[in-house]
Amino acid sequence: MIPHVLKRFIVLEGIDGAGKSTQMNLLFRALSQMGLKVFATREPGGTPIGERIRKILLDKACSDMCLRTEALLYAASRAQLVEQVVKPKVNDGYIVLCERYILSSIAYQAYGAGLEVEAVRQMNTFASKGVVPGLTILIDLDPRFELRARGADRIECRGIDYLDRVRQGYLKLASGDPSIRVVDGRMTIDKVHHEILGLVSAFLNAAEEGRR
Ligand code: TYD
Numbered sequence: 001m002i003p004h005v006l007k008r009f010i011v012l013e014g015i016d017g018a019g020k021s022t023q024m025n026l027l028f029r030a031l032s033q034m035g036l037k038v039f040a041t042r043e044p045g046g047t048p049i050g051e052r053i054r055k056i057l058l059d060k061a062c063s064d065m066c067l068r069t070e071a072l073l074y075a076a077s078r079a080q081l082v083e084q085v086v087k088p089k090v091n092d093g094y095i096v097l098c099e100r101y102i103l104s105s106i107a108y109q110a111y112g113a114g115l116e117v118e119a120v121r122q123m124n125t126f127a128s129k130g131v132v133p134g135l136t137i138l139i140d141l142d143p144r145f146e147l148r149a150r151g152a153d154r155i156e157c158r159g160i161d162y163l164d165r166v167r168q169g170y171l172k173l174a175s176g177d178p179s180i181r182v183v184d185g186r187m188t189i190d191k192v193h194h195e196i197l198g199l200v201s202a203f204l205n206a207a208e209e210g211r212r
Contacts, residue, residue, distance in 0.1 A: 057074070
């Protein structure tokens with residue numbers, strides 16, 4: 001399937017605790033204040049069906065879920081989001097900001113948990129009908145840094161080694177794809193925000209030039 005790049009679709013990625021939600025809020029506010037039409041969403045979730053899928057995925061009672069079921073549920077939530085939110089909002093002239101997208105599945109389910117990279121990629125191409133973001137910002141953080149900064153609880157329940165593999169996967173994916181820009185998550189919230197805003201503004205300006 002030929003990738004369908006949506007220039008007004010921008011994704012924020014990173015390991016748990018990298019600061020995506022904080023940065024998403026700041027970016028949303030900054031772009032809105034610039035007078036742009038912005039819509040923010042997240043994965044898994046973002047639609048009524050997606051939020052129900054999210055509950056299953058995050059439910060501790062479902063801890064015996066097998067890897068393929070998990071990967072398919074993330075992809076199912078994504079399929080619904082693309083159809084019900086991403087495409088219609090972009091068509092309506094919005095810039096759609098999304099916390100996590102296909103890269104999360106490749107980093108977590110493939111590099112982190114061990115599913116085949118190509119299999120995860122293919123199931124997600126099917127789920128998304130080839131829709132890919134114009135720009136992805138990867139907030140890169142060593143999980144050990146997060147551990148020192150915020151305490152052990154959440155990180156320990158997934159395991160440092162797992163998140164390390166996820167992080168390395170992200171970096172590998174970013175190194176081969178110019179649409180993924182890496183930002184150093186060790187900087188202050190303010191500095192990370194300014195760097196992200198700079199990248200997003202430059203990207204949107206270039207996209208606008210390209211339309212003229
Ligand atoms: P999220 O709500 O973004 O959690 P956090 O704010 O802690 O980063 O995501 C929930 C979890 O789902 C997170 O541990 C990452 C995982 N996830 C995957 O493993 N694969 C995916 O495709 C997605 C979208 C999320």
